Amino acid sequence: MENKSIVILGATGSIGTQTLKVIKKLQGFEIAGIVFGKNLNLARNIIKEYKIENYYSPFYPNYKFSSLEEFLEALHPDIVVSAIPGFDGMISSLKAIKYTKRLALATKEALVCAGPFIKKECKNNNVELIPIDSEHSAIFQLFDNFVERIIITASGGAVRDKKVSKLSKLTPKDILKHPVWNMGKRITVDSSTMVNKAFEVMEAYELFETNNIDVYIHPTGTVHGAVLLKDGTVKIHFGFPDMKIPIAYSLTYPERKYINPNWPEFSSKNFDFCEVSSEKYPVFFYGKSIINNLSKRIAFNAADEVAVERFLKEEIKFTKISEIIIETCERINEKVNSIEDIIEIDKFSREYARNI
Amino acid sequence: MENKSIVILGATGSIGTQTLKVIKKLQGFEIAGIVFGKNLNLARNIIKEYKIENYYSPFYPNYKFSSLEEFLEALHPDIVVSAIPGFDGMISSLKAIKYTKRLALATKEALVCAGPFIKKECKNNNVELIPIDSEHSAIFQLFDNFVERIIITASGGAVRDKKVSKLSKLTPKDILKHPVWNMGKRITVDSSTMVNKAFEVMEAYELFETNNIDVYIHPTGTVHGAVLLKDGTVKIHFGFPDMKIPIAYSLTYPERKYINPNWPEFSSKNFDFCEVSSEKYPVFFYGKSIINNLSKRIAFNAADEVAVERFLKEEIKFTKISEIIIETCERINEKVNSIEDIIEIDKFSREYARNI
Numbered sequence: 001m002e003n004k005s006i007v008i009l010g011a012t013g014s015i016g017t018q019t020l021k022v023i024k025k026l027q028g029f030e031i032a033g034i035v036f037g038k039n040l041n042l043a044r045n046i047i048k049e050y051k052i053e054n055y056y057s058p059f060y061p062n063y064k065f066s067s068l069e070e071f072l073e074a075l076h077p078d079i080v081v082s083a084i085p086g087f088d089g090m091i092s093s094l095k096a097i098k099y100t101k102r103l104a105l106a107t108k109e110a111l112v113c114a115g116p117f118i119k120k121e122c123k124n125n126n127v128e129l130i131p132i133d134s135e136h137s138a139i140f141q142l143f144d145n146f147v148e149r150i151i152i153t154a155s156g157g158a159v160r161d162k163k164v165s166k167l168s169k170l171t172p173k174d175i176l177k178h179p180v181w182n183m184g185k186r187i188t189v190d191s192s193t194m195v196n197k198a199f200e201v202m203e204a205y206e207l208f209e210t211n212n213i214d215v216y217i218h219p220t221g222t223v224h225g226a227v228l229l230k231d232g233t234v235k236i237h238f239g240f241p242d243m244k245i246p247i248a249y250s251l252t253y254p255e256r257k258y259i260n261p262n263w264p265e266f267s268s269k270n271f272d273f274c275e276v277s278s279e280k281y282p283v284f285f286y287g288k289s290i291i292n293n294l295s296k297r298i299a300f301n302a303a304d305e306v307a308v309e310r311f312l313k314e315e316i317k318f319t320k321i322s323e324i325i326i327e328t329c330e331r332i333n334e335k336v337n338s339i340e341d342i343i344e345i346d347k348f349s350r351e352y353a354r355n356i
Numbered sequence: 357m358e359n360k361s362i363v364i365l366g367a368t369g370s371i372g373t374q375t376l377k378v379i380k381k382l383q384g385f386e387i388a389g390i391v392f393g394k395n396l397n398l399a400r401n402i403i404k405e406y407k408i409e410n411y412y413s414p415f416y417p418n419y420k421f422s423s424l425e426e427f428l429e430a431l432h433p434d435i436v437v438s439a440i441p442g443f444d445g446m447i448s449s450l451k452a453i454k455y456t457k458r459l460a461l462a463t464k465e466a467l468v469c470a471g472p473f474i475k476k477e478c479k480n481n482n483v484e485l486i487p488i489d490s491e492h493s494a495i496f497q498l499f500d501n502f503v504e505r506i507i508i509t510a511s512g513g514a515v516r517d518k519k520v521s522k523l524s525k526l527t528p529k530d531i532l533k534h535p536v537w538n539m540g541k542r543i544t545v546d547s548s549t550m551v552n553k554a555f556e557v558m559e560a561y562e563l564f565e566t567n568n569i570d571v572y573i574h575p576t577g578t579v580h581g582a583v584l585l586k587d588g589t590v591k592i593h594f595g596f597p598d599m600k601i602p603i604a605y606s607l608t609y610p611e612r613k614y615i616n617p618n619w620p621e622f623s624s625k626n627f628d629f630c631e632v633s634s635e636k637y638p639v640f641f642y643g644k645s646i647i648n649n650l651s652k653r654i655a656f657n658a659a660d661e662v663a664v665e666r667f668l669k670e671e672i673k674f675t676k677i678s679e680i681i682i683e684t685c686e687r688i689n690e691k692v693n694s695i696e697d698i699i700e701i702d703k704f705s706r707e708y709a710r711n712i
Binding site: 142151228229240255260267 | 497501504572584585586587588589590595598601605615616617618619620622623624625626627629
């Protein structure tokens with residue numbers, strides 16, 4: 001059987017580099033090409049190490065391809081791994097659907113800001129949409145028609161064991177120490193505000209078409225998700241927090257070909273759960289309350305990106321991130337009929353959030 | 357669509373009466389007939405309450421049917437629920453396969469003493485074999501080609517929190533207080549010796565064709581089983597210990613139609629696990645060591661039935677149960693080529709165990 005060809009959008013990021021490692025370990029897959037952003041040094045190393053012939057970056061135009069569309073058109077890969085963070089990732093995911101058979105999706109913003117458009121485009125082009133995120137991959141692996149409720153877990157980020165009264169004093173340095181996952185800066189801050197988890201609830205709402213979603217704080221990150229079935233059965237997805245596992249699954253689905261026989265201990269410390277505090281994570285509850293309002297979700301994402309940037313530059317306090325997001329979302333309430341509408345709401349929200 | 361017809365073998369027992377309740381709550385199923393043993397009073401109540409027209413007991417020959425075969429031949433039910441305990445249950449399960457499309461199996465002895473014969477008969481007659489036992493149902497619901505190891509849980513029975521040095525002093529009354537499940541007498545004693553769990557490992561070996569099976573003591577009985585997949589993923593089956601759930605699943609599989617939206621709390625007390633003590637449960641480890649020796653498994657079952665009876669009559673101490681079983685099994689090592697061989701080994705083992 002011929003190898004399946006893969007294009008990675010966002011090859012130099014955390015998901016991108018782990019995807020490269022996974023493909024190296026798997027049989028039957030090959031890298032058709034990579035797309036990267038500004039990290040030219042890392043991209044050069046990857047191109048050399050993995051002997052990659054086709055690559056594209058909007059920041060460093062390559063002689064072969066003048067646009068992402070041209071690049072994808074030339075390669076027509078079996079699978080596109082979509083791992084460009086932020087609003088750009090949403091746009092490139094949408095573009096990629098036309099040129100592949102499977103979209104393995106890590107970019108949260110794709111479903112958060114454009115869920116209905118992404119799903120419609122996948123349906124029209126007969127493209128499989130497979131989530132990469134550990135929580136959604138877990139639910140995707142357990143989901144069936146009899147699910148009544150979904151549970152996903154959250155680390156609680158760096159603020160989990162801090163007092164609410166101390167939150168406003170936390171610096172970027174404090175926040176960037178994440179207890180479980182080693183990730184990019186924005187997503188690490190988003191873990192601490194639980195904006196990240198609000199995004200995941202929005203994504204789960206799009207992927208599994210239910211708003212019956214509960215979130216528990218779970219320090220070890222060993223339980224990724226669970227489904228509660230109508231008959232009283234619960235299926236739980238358990239394992240080490242290692243993104244390579246759901247990345248591999250998104251490539252090999254419906255089979256499993258990744259060999260990694262390491263499982264966490266069956267011990268109660270790996271099954272510690274508690275409720276999410278509305279005092280500590282107010283913006284999470286706000287995010288959960290707007291899951292069926294697409295315009296507010298777009299504003300939520302845009303304002304968060306701006307607010308996190310401002311926090312990382314030490315322009316604002318940690319607790320101000322949530323305030324900026326909520327204030328921006330409250331300003332927005334629109335019908336979203338097109339990608340142009342998304343772009344416009346995104347632009348307006350960023351501008352608004354910058355000036356709060 | 358026409359209702360699916362069900363015959364219950366062992367209708368007056370714990371599984372039998374719960375099956376009746378489940379069928380009453382489900383739509384699309386009807387009781388074609390029941391088979392019972394000596395409990396005539398309860399059988400009469402059931403026949404009246406559920407308006408059952410066809411029934412059979414070898415102890416109370418009914419005017420309509422002179423044998424189990426004649427009874428099953430007349431009804432040809434879609435599903436036979438096989439819940440007669442002990443060696444008799446094995447024989448009636450084997451007989452039932454010829455007259456149905458699905459064997460929903462609760463009788464442990466069927467797979468323990470005649471696993472290869474039951475499986476072959478099911479295959480030849482194109483009959484689905486669906487386990488009812490909560491642990492096996494859990495694994496059955498989670499199993500796929502990528503499973504590397506199976507985990508099932510054990511309550512540890514009434515001796516779980518007793519000191520090893522006190523075991524020989526325990527009376528039938530002490531032992532019959534089971535911490536989780538409310539079951540028949542023999543199975544409750546078997547829980548405390550963990551003979552029960554050795555049976556389940558043997559059954560899992562037959563059902564899932566692996567000997568990579570681990571058992572953990574788990575006090576709350578909320579985790580029924582788990583599968584460890586080759587890629588590092590673990591799927592866990594969680595829920596209240598309520599036999600009606602796996603009974604319903606065995607009837608409605610591959611769908612779920614039983615409405616019971618009650619799930620245990622996600623709290624670490626529901627996820628407490630510990631290793632099985634070889635000092636406290638020696639016969640469990642012995643049973644696990646003989647899973648691929650069918651003659652010893654037959655002896656294991658026969659000797660246990662005799663030893664438990666002797667213990668319940670207060671002829672022997674609690675710790676003597678294990679000794680009798682091991683001594684009997686050590687005496688046996690035969691090829692098992694037929695049901696007649698099984699019957700002979702069973703008979704010999706009972707005799708032998710009675711005289712130890």
